[in-house]
Amino acid sequence: MKNIRNFSIIAHIDHGKSTLADRLLESTRTITERQMRSQVLDDMDLERERGITIKAHAIRLAYKAKDGTIYQLNLIDTPGHVDFTYEVSRSLSACEGVLLVVDAAQGVEAQTVSNLYLAIENDLEVIPVINKIDLPAAQPDIVAEQIIDLIGCNQEDIIHCSAKTGQGIDRLLETIVNKVPPPAGNPDRPLKALVFDSVYDSYRGAIAYVKIVDGSVARGDRIKFFSHGKQYEVDEVGCRRLTNFPLERLGAGEVGYLYANIKNVSDTRVGDTITSTSDPTASALPGFVAIKPMVFSGLYPAIAEDYTELRDALEKLMLNDASLRFTPETSSALGFGFRCGFLGMLHMEIITERLAREYDQTIINTVPNVEYHAFLSNGELIEVDSPTQMPDPAKIEYVEEPYVDAQVITLPDSLGAIMRLCTERRGIYKNTEYPTQSRAVLSYAFPLSEIIFDFYDKLKSISRGYASLDYGLPYYSKSNLVKLDILINSEPVDALSVIIHRDKAYKYGLNLTEKLRGLIPRQLFEVVIQASIGSRIIARASVKPLRKNVTAKCYGGDITRKRKLLERQKEGKKRLKQIGTVEIPQEAFLAALKIDS
Amino acid sequence: MSLSLYIHFPFCSNLCGYCDFYKQTYQPDWERRYFAALERELTLAIDEIEPSQRTLETIYIGGGTPSLMHLSHLENLLSALHRCFRFASDLEFSFEINPESINAEKLLELYRLGVNRPIFGLQSFNVRLLKRLNRRHTISDSLRAIYQARATGFVNFGIDLIFGLPRQTSRLLSDDLDQAVDLAPPHISYYQLTVEPNTVLADKIASGQLKLPDNDLMAAMYRGIHQTLSKHGYERYEVSSFARPGFACRHNLRYWEGGDFLGLGPAAHSFIGERRFANVADLGIYLQSLDNRTRPLVADVVGMEARMTEAVMLGLRTARGISRGDFHRRFGMPVERAIDGDMLTLLRDNGLISADGNYVKLTDSGLPVADDIIRRLIK
Numbered sequence: 021m022k023n024i025r026n027f028s029i030i031a032h033i034d035h036g037k038s039t040l041a042d043r044l045l046e047s048t049r050t051i052t053e054r055q056m057r058s059q060v061l062d063d064m065d066l067e068r069e070r071g072i073t074i075k076a077h078a079i080r081l082a083y084k085a086k087d088g089t090i091y092q093l094n095l096i097d098t099p100g101h102v103d104f105t106y107e108v109s110r111s112l113s114a115c116e117g118v119l120l121v122v123d124a125a126q127g128v129e130a131q132t133v134s135n136l137y138l139a140i141e142n143d144l145e146v147i148p149v150i151n152k153i154d155l156p157a158a159q160p161d162i163v164a165e166q167i168i169d170l171i172g173c174n175q176e177d178i179i180h181c182s183a184k185t186g187q188g189i190d191r192l193l194e195t196i197v198n199k200v201p202p203p204a205g206n207p208d209r210p211l212k213a214l215v216f217d218s219v220y221d222s223y224r225g226a227i228a229y230v231k232i233v234d235g236s237v238a239r240g241d242r243i244k245f246f247s248h249g250k251q252y253e254v255d256e257v258g259c260r261r262l263t264n265f266p267l268e269r270l271g272a273g274e275v276g277y278l279y280a281n282i283k284n285v286s287d288t289r290v291g292d293t294i295t296s297t298s299d300p301t302a303s304a305l306p307g308f309v310a311i312k313p314m315v316f317s318g319l320y321p322a323i324a325e326d327y328t329e330l331r332d333a334l335e336k337l338m339l340n341d342a343s344l345r346f347t348p349e350t351s352s353a354l355g356f357g358f359r360c361g362f363l364g365m366l367h368m369e370i371i372t373e374r375l376a377r378e379y380d381q382t383i384i385n386t387v388p389n390v391e392y393h394a395f396l397s398n399g400e401l402i403e404v405d406s407p408t409q410m411p412d413p414a415k416i417e418y419v420e421e422p423y424v425d426a427q428v429i430t431l432p433d434s435l436g437a438i439m440r441l442c443t444e445r446r447g448i449y450k451n452t453e454y455p456t457q458s459r460a461v462l463s464y465a466f467p468l469s470e471i472i473f474d475f476y477d478k479l480k481s482i483s484r485g486y487a488s489l490d491y492g493l494p495y496y497s498k499s500n501l502v503k504l505d506i507l508i509n510s511e512p513v514d515a516l517s518v519i520i521h522r523d524k525a526y527k528y529g530l531n532l533t534e535k536l537r538g539l540i541p542r543q544l545f546e547v548v549i550q551a552s553i554g555s556r557i558i559a560r561a562s563v564k565p566l567r568k569n570v571t572a573k574c575y576g577g578d579i580t581r582k583r584k585l586l587e588r589q590k591e592g593k594k595r596l597k598q599i600g601t602v603e604i605p606q607e608a609f610l611a612a613l614k615i616d617s
Numbered sequence: 618m619s620l621s622l623y624i625h626f627p628f629c630s631n632l633c634g635y636c637d638f639y640k641q642t643y644q645p646d647w648e649r650r651y652f653a654a655l656e657r658e659l660t661l662a663i664d665e666i667e668p669s670q671r672t673l674e675t676i677y678i679g680g681g682t683p684s685l686m687h688l689s690h691l692e693n694l695l696s697a698l699h700r701c702f703r704f705a706s707d708l709e710f711s712f713e714i715n716p717e718s719i720n721a722e723k724l725l726e727l728y729r730l731g732v733n734r735p736i737f738g739l740q741s742f743n744v745r746l747l748k749r750l751n752r753r754h755t756i757s758d759s760l761r762a763i764y765q766a767r768a769t770g771f772v773n774f775g776i777d778l779i780f781g782l783p784r785q786t787s788r789l790l791s792d793d794l795d796q797a798v799d800l801a802p803p804h805i806s807y808y809q810l811t812v813e814p815n816t817v818l819a820d821k822i823a824s825g826q827l828k829l830p831d832n833d834l835m836a837a838m839y840r841g842i843h844q845t846l847s848k849h850g851y852e853r854y855e856v857s858s859f860a861r862p863g864f865a866c867r868h869n870l871r872y873w874e875g876g877d878f879l880g881l882g883p884a885a886h887s888f889i890g891e892r893r894f895a896n897v898a899d900l901g902i903y904l905q906s907l908d909n910r911t912r913p914l915v916a917d918v919v920g921m922e923a924r925m926t927e928a929v930m931l932g933l934r935t936a937r938g939i940s941r942g943d944f945h946r947r948f949g950m951p952v953e954r955a956i957d958g959d960m961l962t963l964l965r966d967n968g969l970i971s972a973d974g975n976y977v978k979l980t981d982s983g984l985p986v987a988d989d990i991i992r993r994l995i996k
Contacts, residue, residue: 543989544990570984572856575869
């Protein structure tokens with residue numbers, strides 16, 4: 021156990037975490053150059069394309085240090101997006117140390133800071149690393165100042181390296197061995213293992229990534245999960261090199277994987293504790309939370325007949341994504357579909373993209389929303405995760421929406437523009453701190469709904485890419501919210517309803533009705549589009565009726581041609597949604613997703 | 618039961634940028650081979666037609682540019698037709714003519730051969746618009762051709778015009794209308810320009826080089842044509858067809874009322890005994906196939922439901938409308954079974970359709986948007 025080092029890398033997106041991981045694998049000869057694909061740890065296509073790590077993995081390296089000892093290094097990868105903060109915290113609790121990697125040109129960013137705090141809360145040894153020192157724009161001295169301010173280390177503790185060229189990597193490996201403490205478990209006590217990640221394998225079921233805190237586990241052992249009590253027989257244990265590497269047993273302090281014929285990843289929840297059925301440990305490891313989705317959206321098949329296919333696809337996705345939720349939902353405009361819950365917008369985008377790519381599902385999704393709490397006059401609490409669930413305003417005493425405390429880190433020169441944006445987004449200003457001369461940290465409380473959609477992109481664009489954002493877990497607070505409906509020829513289109521702050525409703529209604537006017541084609545009858553709050557109309561636009569549409573010639577051959585066109589149009593009708601007599605193309609629903617609130 | 622005959626003449630002297638009818642540049646040698654094949658096709662086709670049905674009510678020779686043809690070929694073809702068919706005593710014999718390829722002599726010859734309804738493709742009386750359509754004739758060609766037709770003794774004749782041309786204004790349209798009315802032909806087909814895919818015109822519009830009048834202007838133009846022509850005694854009996862009383866084109870009405878017709882020549886379509894079929898739209902293959910004594914047919918299997926769709930679609934394009942009686946006789950069920958009842962009610966309430974009495978027909982406000990109405994009515 022004394023030769024085991026478990027560590028993780030904390031870095032902002034693009035600061036070179038994956039490249040550094042690759043370099044460590046290569047330097048320790050865990051993989052050969054031939055096997056080397058760039059960024060081997062991210063193995064999902066989507067992850068590779070988006071350059072972000074969605075799912076954490078753990079990989080084992082054998083490192084022969086200068087003292088001649090061979091060390092077992094376990095590099096635990098963490099997801100790098102605010103949607104996945106909980107996963108990060110569990111991954112970190114499997115480690116004894118972290119590498120704090122900062123880009124020599126970009127400096128410290130908000131995401132890094134918040135993950136660093138998670139590491140410090142977990143009492144982890146922090147090894148500061150400045151990466152990309154080979155870049156022409158590198159300013160290692162300034163970045164070093166920021167790091168010293170942040171963690172209070174000494175100048176000489178900071179390792180300067182370039183994952184790209186390999187410079188500084190040897191020193192880094194030595195420092196890991198010397199500074200990161202060995203794990204502190206007890207091999208003689210009953211099995212106690214932390215699940216810090218789980219992935220679904222279509223042949224073998226859910227695979228749990230575990231850190232053995234106490235005891236050990238081997239093939240054939242009977243185990244059980246603390247959170248749900250289900251029992252399994254262990255099929256295989258091992259560690260990850262480039263592929264799975266089966267082992268006799270995983271002992272205390274070790275990190276590896278475990279198969280036990282588990283059908284569903286929702287049974288291998290991140291943060292859960294595994295123990296032995298014959299000799300169970302008394303208590304679970306602390307910190308397990310059943311994570312709740314934060315963003316909800318209706319997912320509907322573009323063609324009604326595809327409903328069952330969509331349901332099957334969602335069920336399959338849920339097998340390997342324990343944080344995805346869905347329940348059937350009906351819309352008068354879109355027919356049968358599902359209300360789905362996601363960890364955040366990125367998670368939602370990933371799911372819709374996977375539905376398209378892996379399951380060939382064309383879907384229409386409704387405007388995403390957070391979960392609201394409506395308190396009725398009779399004291400009852402209604403949890404509202406879809407605008408249609410909002411109770412009659414007359415019965416509502418008040419409504420609460422989720423807020424988060426957020427930090428925006430920026431260069432001082434874009435402070436004004438950023439504060440204006442924050443005010444637009446109903447941010448409640450707390451304070452500004454200047455950890456260094458070139459960094460300002462703004463603290464705000466925001467309604468979650470205002471920052472999860474496009475806030476981050478806006479923030480990046482007004483700060484020329486420098487500002488970064490991070491926020492914590494949500495809490496509920498009172499708010500002046502209304503339900504805004506869209507009516508087409510006086511019929512409400514439920515799929516276009518949103519819950520919105522009263523001050524923003526008017527502008528939103530105006531924008532959306534205008535946008536719809538452009539997207540709904542002229543038809544036989546006038547189409548009136550209205551936005552309303554309760555019975556009050558706040559915006560109106562209309563599409564004039566079509567005046568001329570008739571084929572000029574219809575003789576011999578035209579007859580067949582024309583009839584076939586009609587038959588094709590009849591097929592196409594399935595893709596049009598009908599509200600009363602009005603035919604609405606799918607783009608109209610998609611447009612609602614792109615309206616500024 | 619009688620029959621209508623359509624003959625497709627697939628040659629033109631030049632190719633117009635908007636036309637997607639099947640044709641190629643005229644060459645005498647190809648023309649000879651074409652007529653030989655046509656006669657061969659006739660002898661093959663006649664075998665499949667019930668002897669009782671071998672009476673021709675109407676003949677229509679279209680193209681292409683039939684007026685380019687060498688009339689000795691037509692004479693031979695007619696002899697062959699006479700051997701196969703009885704000609705009804707009131708036979709309507711239409712023949713399409715381009716003003717630049719006709720003269721008094723040729724008109725007289727057509728008259729002698731039995732053509733009794735020449736159709737002149739005038740398109741417009743505006744030189745610029747004609748040029749934009751890549752038409753070769755001049756305005757004086759048009760006026761001369763009509764004058765000569767009258768002088769030859771043709772009582773029934775028609776002119777074809779186009780509206781909705783790129784950069785055409787209401788003013789330009791009304792000039793065209795005035796000239797058309799002055800010529801006083803018994804029949805006018807007034808077509809809105811259709812932009813067919815894969816034509817020069819379609820490319821120019823897609824690239825923004827040319828711009829069509831917008832939907833509201835198109836509607837106003839169509840309304841103006843209807844009003845002006847009504848005022849001068851023309852009745853609109855179909856979307857694009859206007860005629861003085863008694864001069865509606867019987868051949869075309871047969872298409873719209875579900876009558877049988879035989880089509881000869883490349884790309885020609887037939888509808889016989891509730892069966893649709895067509896010749897391939899390729900002169901080379903057509904000739905080759907008939908050299909081997911087979912008709913180059915492509916059958917289009919049209920089920921009952923599709924035929925009902927056609928009946929609704931075609932019926933609603935005519936002023937008379939869908940005859941409830943005819944529909945019931947053909948399909949054994951009322952027309953309401955083929956259309957969406959709720960939509961029908963809604964359209965009637967909005968004054969777009971009338972469904973009282975023996976006919977279901979579009980009103981003057983309904984006809985200009987017939988395509989949308991038909992699309993939404995069809996079940």
